[in-house]
Amino acid sequence: MAPRPDGVEAIWAVSRTSLGRVESETADGRRQMHACDPHGFTPQGDAILRVRVAGFAPGAAARLRPITTAADDGETVTGAWKPFRALDPAAAVTRFAVWNDTHRHDDTIRQLHRVTPVEDFLVWNGDTCNNWDDAAVLIPTLLHPGGCDISAGRPVCLLWGNHDVRGPQAFRMPGLVATPEGRPFYAFRSGPVAVICLHTGEDKPDDHPSFHGRAAFDALRKEQAAWLAEVIRRPEMRTAPYRVVFCHLPLRWTDEGPQDYAGDGYDRFSAGSRALWHDLLVAWRTQVVVSGHTHRSTWIPPTADWPYAQLVGGGPELERASWIEVTADGAALRLCQRNLAGEILHDLNFSPLPPG
Known part of the structure; x- marks a missing residue:
């Protein structure tokens, strides 16, 4: 949700208290982990997780995937990649x-x-x-x-x-x-x-x-x-x-x-x-x-x-x-x-x- 020229906010549901991260990969193969909320915590929640993904150039193409880790036993689920393109205020179309x-x-x-x-x-x-x-x-x-x-x-x-x-x-x-x-x-x-x-x-x-x-x-x-x-x-x-x-x-x-x-x-x-x-x-x-x-x-x-x-x-x-x-x-x-x-x-x- 909420696309921006430098990124987007990822939100997904969870069934128990978990930690959330989002991995991104740009077209040139550069990968980055996004895992910090506004207060310095790894994003966490017991119903949803939300991760602010940032650091892209306007119009940059990337793919994103969520990584969910259960807070109690550490079970980790890695989601599928999804394509994403940052907003581009200078685009011709x-x-x-x-x-x-x-x-x-x-x-x-x-x-x-x-x-x-x-x-x-x-x-x-x-x-x-x-x-x-x-x-x-x-x-x-x-x-x-x-x-x-x-x-x-x-x-x-x-x-x-x-x-x-x-x-x-x-x-x-x-x-x-x-x-x-x-x-x-x-x-x-x-x-x-x-x-x-x-x-x-x-x-x-x-x-x-x-x-x-x-x-x-x-x-x-x-x-x-x-x-x-x-x-x-x-x-x-x-x-x-x-x-x-x-x-x-x-x-x-x-x-x-x-x-x-x-x-x-x-x-x-x-x-x-x-x-x-x-x-x-x-x-x-x-x-x-x-x-x-x-x-x-x-x-x-x-x-x-x-x-x-x-x-x-x-x-x-x-x-x-x-x-x-x-x-x-x-x-x-x-x-x-x-x-x-x-x-x-x-x-x-x-x-x-x-x-x-």
């Missing part, structure tokens, strides 16, 4: 894929995994689950959904959806996943595309009784606004010819009327997020925001008032699911959204932004 709203529909996940090609990375754009009511489903849902290794050939960039923050066990999710900087919002550059990933929080106010006091997303949205003001000034972000934002709840929708939160109402788009982020996204010259949440494949073109477009993915059922392939080179940024039958739902092209 990038290709990546986007999923959303899988909601533990294993049949859909298996089909998505089957049709999605090997890419630079996979954006899993929120709502991996329904609600986190049972801690036992966290690991299978996040680390091998549908019984698949969805990170094979394409490291995962995870975003939080509103269902990912629901339920009495939701607080455990951050310990089982990784992001580049350890927060649920982050930014990076892959070739000519600058990517900003944001956390839109819940689809009802924080004080809604169904959250039982667990929601504090107003503060998180404000923190992201301050962070966003700094991020869009970074050289690699302000010089990118293509600029894409990912967030689970859309920032625009076809019907933006008020909702009856006391009844069954919920937000189809995140008005609170948009109020804080809109001017910054316009200043950055965002071209498109890619979201999920509504379970309705939808394209909303840019307008004078809303200069960024909005693309929304489908739902968790086989007949409603969709995936997006993003490709970019010097000529164009293309977002092609398909259903599981391979039919094109939306085929969108953006020209490179002029410098400035």
Whole structure:
């Protein structure tokens, strides 16, 4: 998970308390062992192991394998090699894929995994689950959904959806996943595309009784606004010819009327997020925001008032699911959204932004 220009974070499940290491081998045959956590320990755990793999040059090709050693008797299991390529901000071309709203529909996940090609990375754009009511489903849902290794050939960039923050066990999710900087919002550059990933929080106010006091997303949205003001000034972000934002709840929708939160109402788009982020996204010259949440494949073109477009993915059922392939080179940024039958739902092209 969480690919970076210098590496990635490896996470895998274990059945008993164990120590974890990751061995890497680059294309020139150089091997290295990665086995130190931020506090100087060999990575260890009784349910998962996580190892930060670093030291690569941008765009470097390598293969990685996990090495697990039981803490009690020293039994060691060496996993299979997996290919990996570090992000390359200077690459001429990038290709990546986007999923959303899988909601533990294993049949859909298996089909998505089957049709999605090997890419630079996979954006899993929120709502991996329904609600986190049972801690036992966290690991299978996040680390091998549908019984698949969805990170094979394409490291995962995870975003939080509103269902990912629901339920009495939701607080455990951050310990089982990784992001580049350890927060649920982050930014990076892959070739000519600058990517900003944001956390839109819940689809009802924080004080809604169904959250039982667990929601504090107003503060998180404000923190992201301050962070966003700094991020869009970074050289690699302000010089990118293509600029894409990912967030689970859309920032625009076809019907933006008020909702009856006391009844069954919920937000189809995140008005609170948009109020804080809109001017910054316009200043950055965002071209498109890619979201999920509504379970309705939808394209909303840019307008004078809303200069960024909005693309929304489908739902968790086989007949409603969709995936997006993003490709970019010097000529164009293309977002092609398909259903599981391979039919094109939306085929969108953006020209490179002029410098400035």
